[in-house]
Amino acid sequence: MALRVVAIGIAAIVAIFLGASGLFGLDVDIVQHEPQPELQATNVPRVFDRMIFVVIDALRADMVLGTESLKHQGSYEELNAFMPFTSHLANSSQCIAYIGHAAVPTVTMPRLKALTTGKKPAFIDVIRNFNSKALDEDNLLAQFTRAGMKMVLYGDETWLQLFPTAFMRADPTSGFFTKDTVEVDTNVSRHLRDELDPLYTDWDVLFLHYLGVDHIGHLTGPHSQLMRAKLLEMDATIETIQSAIAAQDAKQGSSTLLVLLSDHGMTETGNHGGASMEESSALLLFVLPEKFANKHATHYERQPQVDLVPTLALLLGVPIPQHNTGKLLANVVHTTMTEKNELHALHQNLLQLYQLAQPKHSPAYWKSFQREHEISLTWTPATNLPEEIIREKMTSTLEALQKIVMSSDGSEYNTLHMLLGIFVSFLSLIMFCRVDKYVVMLLTNKSPWTIAQGFWILLQLIALGSSSSIENEHVVWNFLFISLIMTIAIETLLSKQHKRWIPLLIIVITARILRSRNQIINFGRLNNFEIVAGETRDGLEYEHDNSLSIITTRSLFDNILSLPVERVLATLYIGVAELSLMSSRVESCSFLVGLAGTVLYNFTEIEAVAHIVYLSCGVQLILAFQSSKSLPRVFWLLAYLLQKDTNIGALALINLQTLTMNKSLLKESSLNHLHGGIIFYMAKCSFFALGNSHLMTTIDISKAYTGLTMYSQAIVGSLTAVIVFTGPLVTSLSLLSSSRKKNHLLRQLWTFELISYVVYSAIVYLMRFHLFIWSVFAPKMMYSIAWILYLVGLSIVVTLVQNKLFKV
Numbered sequence: 083m084a085l086r087v088v089a090i091g092i093a094a095i096v097a098i099f100l101g102a103s104g105l106f107g108l109d110v111d112i113v114q115h116e117p118q119p120e121l122q123a124t125n126v127p128r129v130f131d132r133m134i135f136v137v138i139d140a141l142r143a144d145m146v147l148g149t150e151s152l153k154h155q156g157s158y159e160e161l162n163a164f165m166p167f168t169s170h171l172a173n174s175s176q177c178i179a180y181i182g183h184a185a186v187p188t189v190t191m192p193r194l195k196a197l198t199t200g201k202k203p204a205f206i207d208v209i210r211n212f213n214s215k216a217l218d219e220d221n222l223l224a225q226f227t228r229a230g231m232k233m234v235l236y237g238d239e240t241w242l243q244l245f246p247t248a249f250m251r252a253d254p255t256s257g258f259f260t261k262d263t264v265e266v267d268t269n270v271s272r273h274l275r276d277e278l279d280p281l282y283t284d285w286d287v288l289f290l291h292y293l294g295v296d297h298i299g300h301l302t303g304p305h306s307q308l309m310r311a312k313l314l315e316m317d318a319t320i321e322t323i324q325s326a327i328a329a330q331d332a333k334q335g336s337s338t339l340l341v342l343l344s345d346h347g348m349t350e351t352g353n354h355g356g357a358s359m360e361e362s363s364a365l366l367l368f369v370l371p372e373k374f375a376n377k378h379a380t381h382y383e384r385q386p387q388v389d390l391v392p393t394l395a396l397l398l399g400v401p402i403p404q405h406n407t408g409k410l411l412a413n414v415v416h417t418t419m420t421e422k423n424e425l426h427a428l429h430q431n432l433l434q435l436y437q438l439a440q441p442k443h444s445p446a447y448w449k450s451f452q453r454e455h456e457i458s459l460t461w462t463p464a465t466n467l468p469e470e471i472i473r474e475k476m477t478s479t480l481e482a483l484q485k486i487v488m489s490s491d492g493s494e495y496n497t498l499h500m501l502l503g504i505f506v507s508f509l510s511l512i513m514f515c516r517v518d519k520y521v522v523m524l525l526t527n528k529s530p531w532t533i534a535q536g537f538w539i540l541l542q543l544i545a546l547g548s549s550s551s552i553e554n555e556h557v558v559w560n561f562l563f564i565s566l567i568m569t570i571a572i573e574t575l576l577s578k579q580h581k582r583w584i585p586l587l588i589i590v591i592t593a594r595i596l597r598s599r600n601q602i603i604n605f606g607r608l609n610n611f612e613i614v615a616g617e618t619r620d621g622l623e624y625e626h627d628n629s630l631s632i633i634t635t636r637s638l639f640d641n642i643l644s645l646p647v648e649r650v651l652a653t654l655y656i657g658v659a660e661l662s663l664m665s666s667r668v669e670s671c672s673f674l675v676g677l678a679g680t681v682l683y684n685f686t687e688i689e690a691v692a693h694i695v696y697l698s699c700g701v702q703l704i705l706a707f708q709s710s711k712s713l714p715r716v717f718w719l720l721a722y723l724l725q726k727d728t729n730i731g732a733l734a735l736i737n738l739q740t741l742t743m744n745k746s747l748l749k750e751s752s753l754n755h756l757h758g759g760i761i762f763y764m765a766k767c768s769f770f771a772l773g774n775s776h777l778m779t780t781i782d783i784s785k786a787y788t789g790l791t792m793y794s795q796a797i798v799g800s801l802t803a804v805i806v807f808t809g810p811l812v813t814s815l816s817l818l819s820s821s822r823k824k825n826h827l828l829r830q831l832w833t834f835e836l837i838s839y840v841v842y843s844a845i846v847y848l849m850r851f852h853l854f855i856w857s858v859f860a861p862k863m864m865y866s867i868a869w870i871l872y873l874v875g876l877s878i879v880v881t882l883v884q885n886k887l888f889k890v
Contacts, residue, residue, distance in 0.1 A: 084881050084882070087514070087517060087829070087878070088878050088881060090510050090513050090514045090517065091510075091874045091875075091878045092878075093506060093513075094510040094514075094870070094874050095874060096506060097503050097505075097506035097507035097510060098503065098839070098867055098870065098871065099503075100499045100500075100502045100503035100506060101499065101502075101507065101843050102867055103496060103499050103503075104495060104496040104498070104499030104500030104501075105500060105846060105850075105860065106204065106205055106206035106860070106864075125426055125430070126396045126399065126427045127423060128398055128399030129339075129399075130337050130339040130398060131286075131337050131338065132287065132336060132337075133288070133338065133340075133397075134287075134288045134327065134338060134339070134341070135288065135341050135343075136323065136340070136343070137238070137291040137292065137343055137345060138292045138316055138342070138343075138344050139238065139294075139295060139296035139344065139345055140296035140299050140345070140346060140354060141347075141364070142304070142344070142347035142348055142364075143182075143344075143363040144161060144162065145161040145162055145164075145313060145365070146162050146168050146172055146179075147172060147179060147365070147382055148160060148169070151382050152359055152360070161304065161305075161310075161313065164309075164313035164314050165316065165317040165320075166317060167317050167320060167321045168317050171324065171367070172367055175375040176369060176370055176374075177367055177369050178367070178368045178370070178413050178414055178417065179365075179366070179367050179368075179382055180366040180383055180385050181363050181364070181382060181383070181384045181385070182343060182344075182363075182365065182385060182386070182387040183362055183363070183364070184196075184362045184387050185202055185386070186205065186357045186856050187208035187355055187356075187778065188347070188354045188357070188361045188362060189346070189355050190238065190240055190345050190346075191203075191243075191244070192208065193345035193387070194241065194244060194345060195219075195221075197387055197391065198222045198223055198245075198391065198403075199217070199219050199403050199405060200391030200392060200402070200405065201219070201388065201403075201406065201407055202407065204494070205860050208355060215243065216243070216246050217245060220403040220404040221245075221403050222391060222395060223248045224248075225395060225400040225401055225403060226287055227248055229398075229399070231287055232250050232284060232285050232286050232287075233248055233250065233285065233287045233289065234249060234252065234287070234288050234289065235249045235291075236253050236273050236277075236289070236290050236291070237269075237289070237292060238254065238255060238293055239254035240291075241289060241291060249289075251285075253269065253270075253273060255269050259787065259790070259792065262297060263294050263297045263298050263301065263308065263312065266292070266293040266294055267312075267316075270290055270291070270292055271319055274290075274322060274323065274326070278322075278323065278326035278329075279330075280330050280332075282330075283334060287398075292319075294312050295309070295312055295313070295344075298352070299348040299352030299354075300353065300784040301352070301784045302352065303351055303352040304348060304352055305350075323340065324340065324369060327340055331371060337373075338371070339369075339370065339371075339397065340368075341366075341367070341368060341369075341394070342366075343364060343367065343390070344364040345364060346361060346364050347360050347361050347363045347364055348360060349779055351780075353779055353781060353782060353783075355777070355779055356779030357857040358779060361779060363384075364387060366385070366390065368411075368414050370417065374417050374418055383413070385411060386488075387408075388406065388407050388408035389409055389410070389411050390408065391403060392406055392408050392409065393408075393414055393415065396410070396415070396430060397414070397415075397418060402434045405438065406434060406435075406438070407487045407488050409435070409480040409481065409483075410480070412477065415427055415428070421469050422463070422469075425461070425463075425469060425472055426463075428473065429458075429461050429476065431480060432458055432479055432483065433459075435480065435483035435484060436459065436483055439483050439486045442486050442487065451482075455475070455478075455479040455482070457472065457475045458478075458479035461476070490850075495850055500847050500850075504843045504844055504847065507836065507843060510836070511833070511836045511837060511840055514832070515833065531573065531756060532755050534565075534569055535566070535755075535759050538562045538566070538759070539834065539837065541558070541562070543837070546838070546842045546845055549858045549859070552776050552859070552862050553858065555776055556767070556770035557600075559763060559766040559767050560593065560770075562763050563593060563763035563764060563766075564590070566756065566759050566763055567589055567590055567593070570747065570753065570756065573752075574586065579750075582750075585742045585745070585746035585747060588738065588742050589739055589742055592735045592736075592738055593739070593767065596638070596735055596736070596768070599638070599771070599773065600770055637728040637729075637730075638731045638735070639731045640728075643731075645727040646685075648731050649684060650681065651734075652722075652733065652734035653677055653680065655734050655737070655738075656677070656718065657674060659737055660673060660718065660737075661673070661674070663711065666705065666709075668705065669702070669705050669712055669715075673698065673715055673719070675698050676694070676695045676697075676698025676699060676702075676719040677698075679691050679698065679723070680695055680719065680722040681722075684727065689789050689790075692723065692788050695723045698719055699719050702715045702716045703716050710818075710819040710824065711819045711820065713815055714811075714812055714816040714819055717808065717812045718733075718737070718812055720801075720808075721804075721808045721812055723788060724788055724805050724808070725772065725808060726782065726785065728773075729772050732772055733772075736768050736771065736812065737812070737816075739764065740764070740812070740813055740816040740817055743760060743817055744816070744817065744820040747760065748760065748820065754823075757821070758831060758834065760817070761813070761818065761827060761831060762830075762834050764813050764817070765810040765813045766810070767809075768812070768813045769809045769810050770809075771809055772808055772809045774806060776862040776865060777857075781802065781805075781806055782805060785805055786798045786799075786801040786802040786805060803868070807868070810869065810872075814831070824880065825877075828873065828876060828877045828880055831873050832873045832874055835873050836870060839866055839867075842862075842863065842866060843863075845859075
């Protein structure tokens with residue numbers, strides 16, 4: 083029996099891997115053939131002798147261009163007031179400014195790949211971001227190298243990981259240790275004096291990547307004093323660079339292009355990774371030599387970031403990267419090139435996209451396309467038509483081709499793996515339901531309560547097919563949880579079990595309070611802002627993000643308690659609550675020391691204090707091998723240490739819920755058939771109660787560096803996972819560890835989640851061409867995979883330990 087459960091669990095993991103590799107894991111080149119000879123070189127003369135490429139990580143476009151550039155409704159602070167020089171420069175005749183649209187995932191490594199290859203990166207790059215590997219696709223830096231250009235890098239080490247042999251000189255900084263907001267930038271700026279000296283002529287392209295804005299965003303958000311000071315620092319740096327360029331060009335008689343951009347934006351909480359307006363609105367400025375001034379008129383167009391790639395390639399006289407999907411930025415090309423060279427550049431870009439688009443459609447389609455766009459495709463310098471007409475024709479053809487190459491034809495998916503994943507996961511579900519007697523009894527029980535539970539599961543599965551339901555998923559889980567509690571209330575009324583009423587009342591009240599941070603998107607929450615905010619906008623960071631259901635990030639008790647007082651009271655409560663369940667002095671002492679450490683660290687941020695908390699967690703983990711009741715205390719300590727202050731009150735309420743359940747409802751054998759549903763729904767509700775969502779936007783990594791003095795991928799990744807899944811972890815472990823049937827309950831949870839996964843995998847397969855596949859369905863799939871791997875993995879371990887198949 084035990085070995086069969088383990089085998090089925092392994093089969094489920096294999097199925098999940100197959101499905102995930104089919105959806106996420108393949109970054110297949112759109113074209114596999116070599117470029118045609120005419121694309122091997124460019125016949126467009128080089129416009130600029132040198133380029134300085136400045137990346138200010140996570141600098142949102144409105145931080146320079148103003149809130150009007152993002153069409154906000156006036157509730158955001160004008161952060162461009164802290165970048166006066168750059169803001170003035172962006173509006174001058176010497177600069178062409180764009181809002182660069184950053185496609186998901188909006189994290190650094192995928193965005194750098196897009197900014198150098200011109201190709202949309204794979205969604206799985208959001209995970210690979212933590213361990214970047216050398217980029218082997220055709221890219222701008224490879225073209226610069228082939229052209230004999232010399233490149234220098236200062237800043238984010240991701241560049242060196244992607245292009246390990248491209249730079250003749252480099253001084254990288256770590257982009258992941260977000261507690262560092264000073265050295266990451268001073269280590270870049272300290273080289274400017276030498277590199278920008280008028281006598282320095284040994285480089286052609288200078289890359290500068292500043293990380294401080296991104297790090298401060300994660301730590302304190304975009305409206306903190308730290309951010310204002312950092313923006314002023316960056317503004318002064320840009321002024322220094324601009325002045326030095328003028329001096330260098332005058333001394334050397336050269337022409338230098340300054341490109342100032344960001345890889346992505348940030349939310350009003352300082353996070354990024356999703357597709358909201360704030361995250362996807364990056365800055366893109368072309369600062370031109372004075373000889374190009376006054377030739378352009380429009381500002382602040384929103385263009386895909388990939389459009390930068392062909393533009394820079396032809397401005398610097400190198401071929402466009404083979405798999406580029408971007409089109410030339412018309413204003414930049416029109417301003418810097420002669421009319422003849424502009425047409426050559428447009429035609430070069432057009433041919434490259436035309437070749438790239440060939441596999442997308444049939445030969446018959448392309449014959450029709452050639453007839454419609456004959457002038458653009460067959461253009462030569464001898465074509466006898468006015469240049470303005472040719473330019474318009476080429477621009478129209480470029481837009482049509484870009485739309486084709488950016489559309490999905492399914493080549494980015496491995497449909498065989500996706501279908502195999504669905505089949506194997508369904509097969510493992512059927513096998514598991516046949517093997518586990520408790521699950522079989524649950525499925526064959528025809529009592530009204532079991533039928534009701536089956537109806538709720540069906541309702542949840544139906545909700546998975548709608549993007550709106552996924553965006554408002556917390557509504558589904560809270561409804562199901564309250565429905566289950568009402569079912570127990572009805573059963574209580576019928577059986578006259580009056581002792582249940584107080585526990586039921588506590589659970590209903592705490593559930594209602596915990597869900598108060600969330601409302602239905604574009605519905606109830608819009609009417610509640612004044613009630614929530616009072617006279618301040620604090621806590622309404624997601625006010626204009628219509629992809630999230632979070633109404634506020636403020637504490638649940640913000641109106642009656644200050645955060646320090648709330649933390650102390652919540653800590654006292656959980657200390658008393660957990661101590662009442664302990665029988666060992668070692669267990670009690672280690673837990674109290676760890677709990678006191680969480681409070682002390684919050685006020686002092688002394689790293690040694692955090693280490694004491696981690697040590698206490700280690701003691702509890704060792705004790706868990708003797709008694710499973712110690713295991714949830716590991717995560718309660720981590721939760722109080724790693725969660726933001728605004729979540730501490732919610733954690734106390736979650737603890738009260740689990741304690742109430744353990745002391746009452748989960749002890750009653752008459753409710754055995756509902757125990758699995760209770761744990762499952764409570765775990766899901768607690769996930770959203772702590773400010774999480776279906777998007778990566780709400781993942782907060784700032785606390786994942788607690789107690790660390792240097793970056794460790796394994797530790798930071800593990801702590802981030804604990805932060806995100808704190809609610810489900812503490813809820814499920816607290817309720818399971820106190821049950822005598824923990825193995826059966828765990829398998830029941832596994833069954834519920836596997837049913838959901840099988841159905842959702844099929845839905846994602848059918849929805850793979852949906853407009854919201856990467857902004858809604860794919861992120862939700864990543865959360866589902868993480869949760870089911872936790873349940874299956876825990877079930878395998880518990881099965882092995884209980885059946886003594888290996889010794890602890």
